Amino acid sequence: MTVLNASTRRPTTWAVPRPDWKVRSVCRNSDTVKADDFFSVSQSGQARAHAACLSCPVIVECLQATQGLDSGTYRWGIGGGLEASQRYALESEALLGNRPNLGMARVLVSPRWLLRLRDLRGVCGSLEEMTAALREEGLMVDEVTVRVAVWWSGADAPRMAWRPSGEWQSLRARLKGEHLPAMSYLKGQGVPCLGIAAYLGIPGQSGARAVTEALRAAAQKKGEVAA
Numbered sequence: 618m619t620v621l622n623a624s625t626r627r628p629t630t631w632a633v634p635r636p637d638w639k640v641r642s643v644c645r646n647s648d649t650v651k652a653d654d655f656f657s658v659s660q661s662g663q664a665r666a667h668a669a670c671l672s673c674p675v676i677v678e679c680l681q682a683t684q685g686l687d688s689g690t691y692r693w694g695i696g697g698g699l700e701a702s703q704r705y706a707l708e709s710e711a712l713l714g715n716r717p718n719l720g721m722a723r724v725l726v727s728p729r730w731l732l733r734l735r736d737l738r739g740v741c742g743s744l745e746e747m748t749a750a751l752r753e754e755g756l757m758v759d760e761v762t763v764r765v766a767v768w769w770s771g772a773d774a775p776r777m778a779w780r781p782s783g784e785w786q787s788l789r790a791r792l793k794g795e796h797l798p799a800m801s802y803l804k805g806q807g808v809p810c811l812g813i814a815a816y817l818g819i820p821g822q823s824g825a826r827a828v829t830e831a832l833r834a835a836a837q838k839k840g841e842v843a844a
């Protein structure tokens with residue numbers, strides 16, 4: 618049906634209903650992945666779910682829709698190619714003003730770039746290094762976009778450097794040294810330590826404990842300076 622815009626009398630395209638993106642999803646149309654795989658605790662089930670998402674033509678739409686369903690600390694399962702903690706991390710990134718370009722993240726996991734992305738993951742020690750390398754190759758990407766692409770490709774992409782340079786430092790020392798401003802800001806925005814740990818990419822409750830300790834030590838130090 619053609620609908621005419623009231624003022625220009627030209628046909629509008631936005632009035633035509635968009636096809637439902639869900640009908641194009643891999644998980645609805647594949648025999649190799651089951652709905653349970655997206656909520657599985659087994660590695661094989663999760664691997665099948667991630668593989669389905671990686672090849673899914675509507676991964677961007679699905680991620681946006683899944684994020685719309687997440688609430689508070691309640692989030693569960695794999696959706697839009699990301700696990701619950703990764704979506705939690707993205708929400709914290711958004712509070713810090715870091716929003717991924719999901720279209721560009723899709724480019725990074727396309728056949729043209731996926732192998733290169735995996736190579737770089739092997740030789741770079743951090744998201745910063747990977748982003749710089751991709752920029753040198755002409756891709757205008759930022760860290761949070763690269764982070765989503767690495768997650769989609771099935772690897773970890775923590776905010777902590779994954780190969781510490783120089784002397785080994787304890788987790789707490791690294792948190793205090795590198796990430797304190799972001800951690801303090803997120804805490805001030807009401808993000809619980811579990812969410813901050815997800816943002817940093819350190820696992821669950823142990824990560825939350827490390828964040829609590831680092832923030833407590835920083836607050837104590839601040840109190841000493843003020844006194």
Ligand code: SF4
Pocket residue numbers: 642643644645655669670671673674675676679680695696697698
């Ligand atoms: S991205 Fe994954 S969960 Fe979402 S529709 Fe595609 S296969 Fe299903």
